[in-house]
Amino acid sequence: xxxxxxxxxxxxxxxxxxxxxxxxxxxxxxxxxxxxxxxxxxxxxxxxxxxxxxxxxxxxxxxxxxxxxxxxxxxxxxxxxxxxxxxxxxxxxxxxxxxxxxxxxxxxxxxxxxxxxxxxxxxxxxxxxxxxxxxxxxxxxx
Numbered sequence: 004x005x006x007x008x009x010x011x012x013x014x015x016x017x018x019x020x021x022x023x024x025x026x027x028x029x030x031x032x033x034x035x036x037x038x039x040x041x042x043x044x045x046x047x048x049x050x051x052x053x054x055x056x057x058x059x060x061x062x063x064x065x066x067x068x069x070x071x072x073x074x075x076x077x078x079x080x081x082x083x084x085x086x087x088x089x090x091x092x093x094x095x096x097x098x099x100x101x102x103x104x105x106x107x108x109x110x111x112x113x114x115x116x117x118x119x120x121x122x123x124x125x126x127x128x129x130x131x132x133x134x135x136x137x138x139x140x141x142x143x144x145x
């Protein structure tokens with residue numbers, strides 16, 4: 004059997020920690036995000052939002068909690084969603100969010116290619132909100 008030419012297909016993977024964009028095509032990007040020690044519940048002290056686009060998350064394996072923050076300029080209320088494998092979670096444009104992963108987690112991310120630091124601000128969480136993230140994780144992952 005002959006090798007498949009790269010002009011026909013790319014086969015990509017990401018086995019390291021954290022976020023890695025793998026495909027940029029026209030206006031969209033596909034990335035993988037894996038466990039990173041920076042996003043353990045005890046270390047989550049901020050949330051991010053994207054001012055120009057929605058962002059889609061799909062849990063492929065392991066466990067991931069998606070934290071959603073209400074509010075415009077600051078997070079006023081924190082919610083936690085224990086993601087289910089192969090379901091699409093579309094975080095709407097302008098919604099604060101963060102996540103925590105089990106060590107075996109792999110999450111597929113689809114976003115616009117122009118999702119960059121300049122249109123993806125962060126906001127700090129209060130000490131009470133940071134404690135709430137830890138408590139919510141404990142309740143969901145008993």
